[in-house]
Amino acid sequence: MTKHDYNLSRRGFCLCCLGGATFAATGGWLSPAETFAAAKSLVVQIREAAAAAEITTTKLRGGISAFSGSGGNMCVLVGDDGKLLVDAGITATRPRIEKALAELGPQPINHLINSHWHFDHADGNEWLNSEGAMIMAHPNTLKHLTVATRVEDWDFDFPAFPKSALPTMLMKGDEETLKHNGQTIALKYYGPAHTDSDISVFFQEANVVHVADTFWNGVYPFIDYSTGGSIDGQIQAAEANVKMVDDQTIVIPGHGEIGNKKDLIAWRDMLVGIRENVAKLKKDGRSVEETIAAKPTAKWDPVFGNWAISPALFTRLAYEGV
Incomplete structure (x- = not known):
């Protein structure tokens, strides 16, 4: 299977689609907090857009499909044991996620894995739990979802999740193995990376891995310093991902x-x-403004600099962590 056989539409990349106008207007020269607070909160914008978002399904292999269109990319493993999902999308997209799931087969939804705590990956926890999904995550995901959590660079305070939306199955160490629908599913904690709660989910027989926000393909990432992320952590996770896969792995x-x-x-x-x-x-001794003016990202901008996390903003995020 070639890369183009399983391309996902960038329509699923809500953060980029919604942030573009704000970054175009500001030139990316505001601080992260100022930029994300500009006009209406980006979090609110993403949730509103999700209400009308289409879900694109891409079938991979081994009974695994990927969904794009509801915040972060989701995936689902379908088989006689029921449906297992990685990430929950945004609640406002529920009708279209339900339709996409039904089109994959009549099996019940019985497992959900949260790759990390961010709302565009865990917002749908409550409704999926109401459909029968047991929720599994790293303990740090539960830590952030249980209490009000502020992300400074988004200038947003997330309230605690209701009890029915919280993970009830927690990893007992840095690695955990599950069996479902004929797949050995290896969960691995990265340590602090994009946040302090990121895990990978590797479907070993299918050779398909969901690495969540430790990899933003073709775009600069957001790094959540408020909950344990850092540029060095992102790099360490990137190194781990390269070592984890082979040339046939679908990522x-x-x-x-x-x-x-x-x-x-x-x-x-x-x-x-x-x-x-x-x-x-x-x-x-360069200030952050002088560092931005020096264009340290210029070599990579044609590939990675065309979406919401502008070269200037990513430079700020990197500067904060070095």
Whole structure:
């Protein structure tokens, strides 16, 4: 199967689609908090757009399909044991997610894995639990969902989730293995990366892995420093992903198109290169504004700099962590 056989539409990349106008208007020169707070909260914009978003289903292999269109990319494993989902999307998209799930077969929904705590990956927890899904996650996901959590760079306070939306099955260590529909499903905690709660979900027999927001294919990422993320953590996760896969692995990113090992390598090299450039400028005494003006991301902008996380904003995020 070639990459183009399982491309996902970028329509699923809500953060980019909705943020574009704000970044175009500001030029990306505002601080992250100022940019995300501009006009209506980006979180509110994403939820409103999800109410009308289409869901695109891409069948992969081994009974696994990917959904794009509801916040972060989701995936579903279908078989006689029932449906297992990775990530829950945004609640407002529920009718179209239900339709997409029904089109894959009549099996009940009985398992959901949260890749991390962010709302565009866990917002649908409550309704999926009401359909019968037991929710599994890393303990740090439960930690953030149980209490009010503020993301400074989004200038947004997330309320605690209701009890019915909380994970009830927690990883007992950094690795956990499940069996479902003939697949051995390996869960692995990255340590602090995009947040402090990120895990990968590897369907071993199918050789398909969901790495969530440790990989944003073809776009610069958001890094959530408020809940344990860092540029160095993103790089460490990128290194782990490259080592985890082979040339035949199908890689589902948190945002962007379905990828492969070559895409993971390009992503890692971009992160490493920009971090080195920004760190050197900061060490030389450049302010964040001077660092942005030096365009340390220029080499990678044609590929990664065309969506919501602009080169200027990603430079700020990198600068914060070096």
